[in-house]
Amino acid sequence: MTNALARLKFKGQYIISQGIRALPYELQWDRLNNRFAGLSATYLFPFALSFLLPGFATILIQEKEGRHRILMAMNGLNNGAYYLAHYVEFMTMQLILTVVFVVTALAVKNEFLWNTNPGLVILLFLLWAHVQTTFSFFLASLFSKSRRASLIIHFFVAISVILACMSDIIFSEGPPFAWFIHPTFSFFYIVKVGLMHASMINNLYPWSFSSFASGPNMLGCVGMLLGESILFVLLTFYVDAVMPSEYGVRRPWHFPISGLVKARSSTSSSTRDIESKTVHDRSHANLSVNSDQESLDGGDDDVRAERERVRTKYNPETTPLIIDNLYHCYPGKAEAALKGMTFGVETNTVLSLLGPNGAGKSTLIHLLTGLYEPTRGSASVAGANIRTEMSLVHSRMGVCPQHDILWDDLTVADHLLFYSRLRGVPPALEQQSVAFAIASVSLTRFRDRQVKGLSGGEKRRVSIAIALLGDNRVVFLDEPSTGLDADVRRVIWDVVNRVKINRTVVLTTHSMEEADILSDKIAIMTDGLLRCIGTSLHLKELYGSGFRLNITSKPGRLDEACQSIEEKLMHKTVLSYRRIDKFTNASRSGLSNIFHCLSQKDLFPAVEDWGITQTTLEDVFIKIVTDADATLTVPAVTQNTKSE
Numbered sequence: 001m002t003n004a005l006a007r008l009k010f011k012g013q014y015i016i017s018q019g020i021r022a023l024p025y026e027l028q029w030d031r032l033n034n035r036f037a038g039l040s041a042t043y044l045f046p047f048a049l050s051f052l053l054p055g056f057a058t059i060l061i062q063e064k065e066g067r068h069r070i071l072m073a074m075n076g077l078n079n080g081a082y083y084l085a086h087y088v089e090f091m092t093m094q095l096i097l098t099v100v101f102v103v104t105a106l107a108v109k110n111e112f113l114w115n116t117n118p119g120l121v122i123l124l125f126l127l128w129a130h131v132q133t134t135f136s137f138f139l140a141s142l143f144s145k146s147r148r149a150s151l152i153i154h155f156f157v158a159i160s161v162i163l164a165c166m167s168d169i170i171f172s173e174g175p176p177f178a179w180f181i182h183p184t185f186s187f188f189y190i191v192k193v194g195l196m197h198a199s200m201i202n203n204l205y206p207w208s209f210s211s212f213a214s215g216p217n218m219l220g221c222v223g224m225l226l227g228e229s230i231l232f233v234l235l236t237f238y239v240d241a242v243m244p245s246e247y248g249v250r251r252p253w254h255f256p257i258s259g260l261v262k263a264r265s266s267t268s269s270s271t272r273d274i275e276s277k278t279v280h281d282r283s284h285a286n287l288s289v290n291s292d293q294e295s296l297d298g299g300d301d302d303v304r305a306e307r308e309r310v311r312t313k314y315n316p317e318t319t320p321l322i323i324d325n326l327y328h329c330y331p332g333k334a335e336a337a338l339k340g341m342t343f344g345v346e347t348n349t350v351l352s353l354l355g356p357n358g359a360g361k362s363t364l365i366h367l368l369t370g371l372y373e374p375t376r377g378s379a380s381v382a383g384a385n386i387r388t389e390m391s392l393v394h395s396r397m398g399v400c401p402q403h404d405i406l407w408d409d410l411t412v413a414d415h416l417l418f419y420s421r422l423r424g425v426p427p428a429l430e431q432q433s434v435a436f437a438i439a440s441v442s443l444t445r446f447r448d449r450q451v452k453g454l455s456g457g458e459k460r461r462v463s464i465a466i467a468l469l470g471d472n473r474v475v476f477l478d479e480p481s482t483g484l485d486a487d488v489r490r491v492i493w494d495v496v497n498r499v500k501i502n503r504t505v506v507l508t509t510h511s512m513e514e515a516d517i518l519s520d521k522i523a524i525m526t527d528g529l530l531r532c533i534g535t536s537l538h539l540k541e542l543y544g545s546g547f548r549l550n551i552t553s554k555p556g557r558l559d560e561a562c563q564s565i566e567e568k569l570m571h572k573t574v575l576s577y578r579r580i581d582k583f584t585n586a587s588r589s590g591l592s593n594i595f596h597c598l599s600q601k602d603l604f605p606a607v608e609d610w611g612i613t614q615t616t617l618e619d620v621f622i623k624i625v626t627d628a629d630a631t632l633t634v635p636a637v638t639q640n641t642k643s644e
């Protein structure tokens with residue numbers, strides 16, 4: 001109808017049509033930005049600033065789990081320096097993240113950052129970075145497995161952040177002060193109040209230091225955060241020292257008090273101090289009275305004499321390594337890995353520990369180097385007790401563990417420089433000491449290669465070079481030559497021979513040749529017990545069976561050759577005879593007769609070639625191990641006797 005009227009009135013000039021179009025509006029980018037920025041501040045702030053914490057804690061736990069931390073400690077790194085280095089690292093990472101975050105937030109005109117005094121913003125973020133770092137130290141001290149820890153800590157942080165964001169829903173009247181015990185709750189309360197404050201007042205920098213200080217609970221929250229960070233540091237050191245974990249020597253729960261009392265009493269009289277130290281060093285002998293009988297079971301007369309020397313003669317000042325009745329049982333294992341080990345090693349001496357797989361060699365080294373705590377007994381390493389003065393022990397020893405503990409991304413030179421700094425090599429001598437260590441294990445051409453690019457044998461050499469760095473009085477080498485070729489092995493032997501001057505070197509090995517060449521003293525152990533101890537010559541004389549005649553028969557005439565040996569040599573010269581193929585034993589007294597007789601070739605037509613050798617260390621080893629086995633398993637005795 002309207003159209004018809006319009007057409008009539010305006011003679012077809014206008015018509016009314018239908019359609020839809022948007023209403024005109026005024027562009028307001030600022031409001032849009034502010035809403036987004038407010039949202040980001042409320043929800044992304046907490047998440048962005050909190051999720052470095054699980055990462056930090058995981059790094060620390062991985063270092064514990066991978067034994068890097070204990071190896072660094074063994075090389076002289078103390079806990080304070082370790083945490084300080086990580087503190088600087090974590091703070092730097094957080095500051096980078098914070099700068100990125102602040103720049104982004106300012107670009108979208110985040111109300112909190114835009115309207116708050118920049119000095120206050122910087123201080124608040126620094127405080128949060130500091131609290132997160134110390135909190136990660138504390139959380140890391142509670143775990144020993146990184147995977148589990150990472151999961152739990154991520155979950156814990158996520159829940160904390162969600163609860164922090166929901167605090168105004170949970171507490172409509174504002175949270176009680178106890179709520180701020182959790183650092184995440186404290187910090188995000190500050191941010192939230194700041195956000196509200198910033199959006200209410202539209203002046204430049206309305207949230208100044210003075211208005212912040214008068215804000216509800218603001219100073220309380222800051223005080224809480226500061227106090228918590230100090231508490232976290234103290235708890236970290238305490239938990240690290242007392243909480244049982246797989247590696248390291250634990251201290252008693254009351255150590256802060258007992259240590260203080262001890263320190264007081266020790267300063268009261270220096271003379272008494274020296275006396276008490278000697279008594280203390282001796283007192284470890286009384287720790288395992290019960291295992292005494294056990295430890296007497298397996299040893300020979302030398303072992304018993306050695307035990308007596310440890311009790312009466314050896315002085316920690318002159319004998320760098322004294323082991324007294326060391327006993328260790330791994331958790332969950334019924335049988336002890338070490339059952340009362342007692343011996344001493346003087347300076348300028350290389351002692352080889354021999355024993356079949358599972359004899360307890362590595363366990364002994366682990367106890368002496370502080371990787372595990374002994375169940376009973378004690379030892380003194382370079383004058384320091386392994387139960388009470390492990391950090392002193394670490395500063396005076398070097399260790400090459402059985403399995404290489406190296407950082408894949410560091411070069412050979414990086415490793416040696418790092419450890420020479422830990423060992424306190426003076427800065428002017430650092431480069432020289434690194435170059436010398438690298439050259440001594442023939443790794444000069446791999447100097448700048450990352451460890452992940454080295455072969456197993458080359459990695460082994462890096463570990464040995466680390467053990468020999470600095471001025472340590474006792475060096476432990478756990479199977480140093482495993483995986484090395486013959487040439488390099490000889491290089492290592494040269495190194496060991498050179499470094500033993502003014503040192504005590506303890507090495508475990510499966511190579512009898514290595515033990516024979518390197519050792520001044522050899523200790524053979526089986527089933528956690530010391531079976532014999534002495535020089536190579538002494539053991540050969542004691543356990544060897546004189547001389548060995550090796551013969552090669554002409555093809556197919558072995559029986560005839562053996563028969564001729566028995567007929568023509570036995571009645572004349574040989575006092576004992578034992579046949580295992582071409583194997584004959586003779587006493588030293590008949591040696592010249594044997595030579596004389598065998599030189600007459602026509603008497604032995606079936607013998608192609610012959611030679612006489614002295615008993616080897618391997619013979620001694622096999623005898624000791626077989627005898628030890630025989631005492632354990634009766635059927636094996638019958639079988640051995642038959643085969644002979």
Ligand SMILES: Nc1ncnc2c1ncn2[C@@H]1O[C@H](COP(=O)(O)OP(=O)(O)OP(=O)(O)O)[C@@H](O)[C@H]1O
Binds near residue numbers: 356
């Ligand atoms: N971490 C551990 N947890 C439980 N038992 C262990 C652990 N390490 C070693 N053992 C056990 O302790 C005993 C001694 O082991 P150890 O590694 O000290 O022997 P070893 O003489 O060094 O042997 P190998 O020559 O094979 O290195 C073995 O029975 C072994 O199974």
